[in-house]
Amino acid sequence: MAIGISLSQKIFDLSTLGKFINSWAVTSQGSGLVVFPEFGCAASFLPPTDLSTVPSMEYKRQKTSTRRLVFDASKISMLKTRSASTSVS
Numbered sequence: 417m418a419i420g421i422s423l424s425q426k427i428f429d430l431s432t433l434g435k436f437i438n439s440w441a442v443t444s445q446g447s448g449l450v451v452f453p454e455f456g457c458a459a460s461f462l463p464p465t466d467l468s469t470v471p472s473m474e475y476k477r478q479k480t481s482t483r484r485l486v487f488d489a490s491k492i493s494m495l496k497t498r499s500a501s502t503s504v505s
Contacts, residue, residue: 423433442449 421433421437428436439452
């Protein structure tokens with residue numbers, strides 16, 4: 417199984433994305449362990465700032481597109497069989 421993720425850096429940074437994916441993976445494995453990631457710890461590495469001096473951010477509404485690719489189970493099985501064979505070049 418493969419999962420693709422497309423996201424905006426306005427919402428996620430690399431640390432947050434890594435914690436989210438690791439938490440999602442642990443939860444999806446059905447281990448019964450509930451993971452509560454702590455997303456706020458990265459802010460503790462930055463010096464405190466006075467937020468009253470930061471200008472407000474406005475997000476422009478942009479036209480976006482999304483694609484979804486759906487494959488038949490029989491075609492995926494065929495590709496798995498072909499990739500496991502010794503004649504794959």
